[in-house]
Amino acid sequence: MDRTILHCDMNGFYASVELLALPELKGKPVAVCGNPDNRHGIILAKNEEAKAYGVVTAETVWQARKKCPDLILVPPHHDRYRSYSQKINEIYARYTDRVEPFSIDESWLDVSGSLKLFGTGKEIGDTIRETVKKELGLTLSVGVSFNKVLAKMGSEYKKPDATTVINRDNFRKILWPLPVRELFFVGGVTADKLEKAGIKTIGDLAVYNRTLICSMLGKQGAVIHDYANGIDDSPVCLSCERQKIKSVGNGMTFKRDLVGLADIKTAILALSDTVATRLRSYELKCQGVKVDIKDPMFKTISRQKQLSSASNLAEEIGAASLELICKYWRMNEPIRMLTVTGISLVDEGEAEQLSLFVAEQKDREKSETIERTLDAIRKKYGGSAITFGGILKNDIGIELHEMVQEDG
Known part of the structure; x- marks a missing residue:
């Protein structure tokens, strides 16, 4: 018997949350960007009015304003987005315990066991949309299907504020x-x-x-x-299972052995970037970093350290990883494989503590804005759409599809 899977995707989430606090901007073209005063800043989100002008996520501010001269720009407030994301997922949990967040504004729901209580998948999707709209003032689109992939495709098919059913009879015609x-x-x-x-x-x-x-x-x-071909049997995780993630890691066996600091920096940059990206997607931060180093003779050492404060930033995870390698490895000895792992994980909300040093806090906020901008670009254009300059044209074989995920 087929499952009934929903994929719920908030419409213009960042921009919609901002408009709740700025009701006077309703009906006007609005976009969220990292630095509204920087014409080279990146659009993180836009409302429907801005979308009508052709404004798209991940383009630069000057490109967006060229399309829409009256575009109103507002800065992001990630604490608000996390708060609303939690409220939204709490609404989802009223209909099933199988809620799997995919990002801060997307979740899969397996409602197969809830049909007798709440109706068909479409009826549940419509009810969720109306509930979120009534209680939070936000809209979302829902895809309903027999697996996760087609449900996600359904939520993308018609926006905003719509429910699309993709079943075995119509998925070829639609997709x-x-x-x-x-x-x-x-x-x-x-x-x-x-x-x-x-x-x-x-x-x-x-x-x-x-x-x-x-x-x-x-x-x-x-x-x-x-x-x-509509084939996907991956499960929707129970809400409680997400909390069981104890570590997030990435490892790679290189095309050639790493030799020297420059090689190691390139590798650490790529590995730390993917670890940090996945931590943010899980809304988690790590309180420590572990590095595993394997030489050409397959001898492996593992070293770890605690961070001064919990982090999901590639810059900080990479710095800690490099510090471990420099302390415990001889730079003239070759490295066959490296793994970087974020350990001692906590929810982002639990990790929110203001730094005693205002300058340090501002630097972290700037880094977070930059890295979440990368997330937005990759979400729209794919994981390989943008990366750090230090990784480009490397000869050690770094490609995103070769990374080994090690979520534990």
């Missing part, structure tokens, strides 16, 4: 005509490779030879070929 880059898990780089091979639509991918796709993209090819 196969769409551009292949709109398929979940297909980023910009992957989409370019597919399009060069003549695979323009999701339907093209679905009927393409699976072996050839795998030879082109490796394991990722098999995953997205399944997705295009």
Whole structure:
């Protein structure tokens, strides 16, 4: 028997939360960006009025204002977004205990066991939309399907404030005509490779030879070929299971051995970035960092240290990792594999403590804005859409799809 999965996606979440505090701006084009005074700043979110002018997430302020000269810019308030995210997920929990946050404004719900109580998947989706609107003044779009991937595609299909049902009978008709880059898990780089091979639509991918796709993209090819054919059996986690995550790590065996500080810095930058990104997606921070180092003879050492304050910033996780390596490893000895892990995890809300040093706090806020801007760009254009300059054109084999996730 098929499951009934919902994917709930808030509409213009950051901008909508800001407008709750600024009701006088309702009906006007509004966007949230890191620094409204910096024309090179990045748009983090926009409301429907700004969207109507063609303003898009992740473009620069000057590009957005070129499209919409009257665009009103407001700074982000991440504490508010976290607070509303918690309230929204508490509403979801009224309908099922299987609520799995995907980001601060998206969650999957498995309501298979709730149908007798609350009606069909569509009816539950509609009820949730009305409840969130009435209690919080925010809107969302809901996708309803028999697996997580198609539910997410459903929430993207019609916005704002809509419920879309994608079932076994209609998923080909709805999804196969769409551009292949709109398929979940297909980023910009992957989409370019597919399009060069003549695979323009999701339907093209679905009927393409699976072996050839795998030879082109490796394991990722098999995953997205399944997705295009509506195949996904991944479970929606119980709400309590999310709290069981004790660590978030990334490791990599390199194309060649690392030798010297420059190589190590490049590797640490990439590994710390992915760890920090996933910590933020889980709304967690780490109180400590662990580094595992393996040499060409497969000898491994592990070292860890506590941070002065909990963090989910690549800059801070990377600095601690590099400090451990410099302290416990001889720089002239080769490294075959590195793993960086955030340990002693706490919820972001629990970790919020003001620094005694105002300058230090301002620096952290600036770093957080920059890294959350990267999150917004990657969410829209794929994980490989943007990275740090120090990682580009490396010869040690760093590519996002080669990273090994180690969430424990």
